[in-house]
Amino acid sequence: MKIQWKYSIILMGLLINQILSESSNMTVFTHATIYGHPTADAILCEDGKIKEIGQAADYTGYPTVDLRGGTVYPGFIDAHMHLLGLGGSKEILDLVGTKSVETIMKMVESTTKTLPPGTWIQGRGWDQNDWEVQEYPTKEMLDKVAPNHPVFLRRIDGHAAWTNSTALELASITKHSNNPEGGMILRHTDGSPSGILIDNALDIVGEIVPKDSKETKTRQILRAVKYLNTLGITAIHDAGTEFETIQILKELIQKESLPIRVYSMLEDKEKTLFVLLKDGPTKGDFLNISAIKLYFDGAMGSRGAALLEPYSDDKENTGLLMEESDEIAAKVKSYNAAGFQVCIHAIGDRANRLALDIFEKVGNPRMRNRIEHAQNIHPDDVPRFSELGVIPAMQPTHCTSDMYWITERIGEDRLNEAYPWKSLINAGSPVPGGSDAPIEIPNPLHGIYAAVTRQDTTGWPEDGWQSQECVSLDEAINMYTEWAAFGAGQEELQGRIEPGYYADFTVVSHPFEEANPKSILDAEVLFTIINGKVVFKK
Ligand SMILES: [Zn+2]
Structure with missing residues (x-):
């Protein structure tokens, strides 16, 4: 009798324990090395947040996830990317890394065979700097392979497009069309459009391309999120979120099927802002709408970036402002x-x-305004970022993708201005790191490696490109964790492994080593954990 009682009490105890742990949603992550906590091997989480960091032996009786000896970093945040664009890029011609015009012509030609005439053929990712003949291609090249389909192929940076005659005709772009403000229609010597459109001229064609349905966009967003989870990404800052994407994200959150946290920089379009501005910022755990993205200039590849002195390879050109300073x-x-x-x-x-x-004159420093890319900065302007509380949000892999040709654009004397992460950090600025996907692959390990080495993945150049701007390993990790969180005003919730923070973790196969940067690239993502739940497992 006595023994039975004892058992029932134990059983009841276990049951209560289980009910408690289920209702309060506790999980222990064990068998891990934990960044910033050298003596701990386990993390206890409750309701999606970190409760304690300590020893597995002290956390028994809870549902447990064995992290297989991996190293836990705070969940990596990509502080600048285009979520819908990334998903969409997976569904159009992927021209990234194509080595010649001919390759692209062949890809377009074979696509024409799968689509009825009149259907748009879209692509993204070409870069004439990767070709043997580093010149802009022409509409005639596409006309040859696609006479009956409108073709619209965006350059890698999204700041130029290559079109054919059918597309130009549909958009009514002719010899007589004027350049739109902040854009350029490149022309043959007789004045007829060459097929290349720069910056705001892109929109003339972009606007007549049939729009994707909401179902298509939802599918593309989910595709992008799933891919990001495999790379260990737990949160993103979406640059230029459109109205419909906000609706889709809200619906996904309601169905508990958005395994990523989104900090949205809204696109600067009337329709988007009209509805969303009047309510003020919304700060949800999975969707935080507190920012608006503006465009000032173009990009370096298409010579649309606005420079103080002319381009070294185009002496008449100082780039484009897409909007006036006053506006x-x-x-x-x-x-x-x-x-x-x-x-x-x-x-x-x-x-x-x-x-x-502008920020100095009219900005409110408490809003932590940001400059996205902050790619080329005159040395006099470097300290102004921290003085004015303006955050430079930068993308390390842009440097290692552009370093092969950037000297042609800006010349030797201005190279010290390019991608000056370390100077900004030394001047007191937190620097959020991002990928700008789909322009670059959104792998945060590539970003951390690029920030530390300023080398490509083969280790070129030997000492790093403008190596005075290399950052330490901890600084590079900060770019994708704490500083990214700071850039979104979320540094008290995100970016660190401490009690009270979101239980968002990126678990990799081994710790990154300062002395051996290849260890960053070699690391494998074993688990991606968001809100205390495993959303990706190798
Ligand atoms: Zn971008």
Whole structure:
């Protein structure tokens, strides 16, 4: 009798324990090395947040996930990417890494055979700098292989497009068309359009391409998220979120099927802002809408970045401003007043200086305004970022993709201006790191490696490109964790493994070693954990 009682009490105890642990949603992650906690081997989580970091032996009786000896980093955050664009890029011609015009012509030709005439053929990712003949291609090349399909192929940076005659005709772009403001229609010597459209001229064709349905977009977003989870990414900052994407994300969150946290920089379009601005920022755990993205200049590859001095390989050209300073200033003022952070795309040193001037004059420093890319910065402007509380959000792999040709664009004397992460950090700026996917592959390990080495994955150049700007391993990790969280005003919830923070972890096969940067590239993502739940497992 006595023994039975004892058993029932034990059983009851176990049952209560189980009910407690189920209702309070506790999980222990064990068998791991934990970044920043050298003596711990386990993390106890409750309701999606970290409760304690310690020893597995102290956390018995809870549901347990064995992390197979992996190393736990705070969940990696990609601080600048295009979620829908990334998903969409998986469903159009992928031209990244194509080595010649002929390769692309063949890809387009074979696509024409699978689509009825009149259907748009779209692609993205070509880069004339990767070709033997580093010149812009022409519409005639595409006409040869696709006479009956409109073709619209965006350059790798999205700031130029290659089109054929059918597409130009549908968009009514002729010899007599004027360049739109902030854009350029490249022309043959007789004045007829060559087939290449730069910056705002892209939209003339972009606007007549049939729009994707909501179902298509939902599928593309889920495809992108699943892919990001395999890379260990637990949160992203979406640059230029459109209205429908916000609706899709909200629906996915309601169905508990969005395994990533999204910090949204809304696109600067009337329809998007009209609905979302008046409510002020929304700070949900999975969707935080607190920022608006503006475009100041173009990109370096298409010579659209606004420079203080002309391009070294185009002496008449100092780039393009897509919007006037006054207009940008008026927007900064009103969006900040409405409680939104403003994130300005600025690549050239002139665009960066003007953006800083605007933030200095009318920005509210408490909003932690950002400059997206902050790619070329005049040395005089480097300290202004921290002085004004403006955050430079940068993409390390842009440097290692562009370093082969950037000297042609800006010349030897300005190379010290390019991608100056370390100078900004030394001047006191937190630097959020991102990929700008689909422009670059959104693998955070590639980003961390590029930030540390300024080398490509083969180890070129030997000492790193402009190696004075290499950062330490911890700084590189900060770029994808703490500083990315800071850039979104979420540093008290995200980016660290500490009690009270989100239980978001990236678990890799071995710790990164400062002395052996290849160890970063070699690491395998074993688990991606978001809100205390495993969303990817190798
Ligand atoms: Zn971008």
